[in-house]
């Protein structure tokens with residue numbers, strides 16, 4: 568019997584992805600910097616689902632693209648712990664990265680745009696096997712039939728084209744394509760947001776079933792917090808390219824500590840008046856090309872106090888496995904109390 572690996576599957580440390588802005592014209596000079604992802608750190612345990620939430624422009628999608636090396640990080644490390652080795656994806660040359668791509672897969676938001684309309688379902692789902700030379704002939708056909716059944720489709724569907732399927736079925740095709748490589752890590756980027764609510768629930772339940780069956784680890788990027796609460800074990804909240812709060816889902820939803828998390832959660836409709844929180848989210852999301860000094864959330868924060876406009880808060884440990892980046896928890900209780908009053 569093999570002993571389960573106790574190490575986290577993924578350790579993200581000080582991950583940054585910056586884009587340089589150049590001037591127009593022939594002499595293109597650097598004139599600015601977009602800090603799309605800035606100093607992001609978290610760990611991902613084996614078999615868990617981590618929700619990554621925040622408004623559009625908060626850096627969620629860029630962060631997962633940098634983690635999966637769809638784009639090259641500017642700095643930081645992404646340690647992928649598999650087969651008894653700890654491999655830093657951030658610094659790995661492309662050649663060594665290619666075999667690892669089978670171990671981490673992505674499910675996209677728009678199931679129609681992400682599927683080639685000129686390919687049959689069988690060709691779409693089997694393509695990764697061909698690219699990575701993992702199977703061909705009857706073995707490939709059998710694996711396609713097996714994974715189509717696992718995602719709730721029929722083996723004979725492999726002869727049809729994507730347009731013949733509903734939105735929910737197309738997302739199942741996308742899931743089959745991602746899972747046929749038997750990955751450890753699956754990143755779902757807004758994977759159910761384009762679907763009707765009833766179909767969303769079916770796809771979420773499918774993702775849960777597949778996770779239990781294959782021991783998958785998920786990063787679930789979403790703006791729908793109700794879905795995140797239902798699906799995720801832990802949640803990381805991003806703002807201005809940084810993680811501002813991370814913790815277990817239920818404690819984070821019932822006692823959010825960062826003012827931005829409280830504001831986000833206040834936008835969820837609740838039928839229980841006691842569960843409604845009185846925090847509003849006003850103003851525009853921080854522009855990553857012009858982040859405010861200090862805490863990036865300070866222009867919108869109802870609890871902003873003296874250090875917030877000049878000192879950047881670090882992500883620090885809080886009780887119950889929570890981490891929060893906010894001066895309210897690092898400055899004297901008097902300062903915080905004054906700010907809250």
Ligand code: SF4
Pocket residue numbers: 825826827862863864865866868869870871872875880892893894895
């Ligand atoms: Fe608000 Fe200050 Fe905390 Fe930022 S550091 S969230 S401005 S209280």
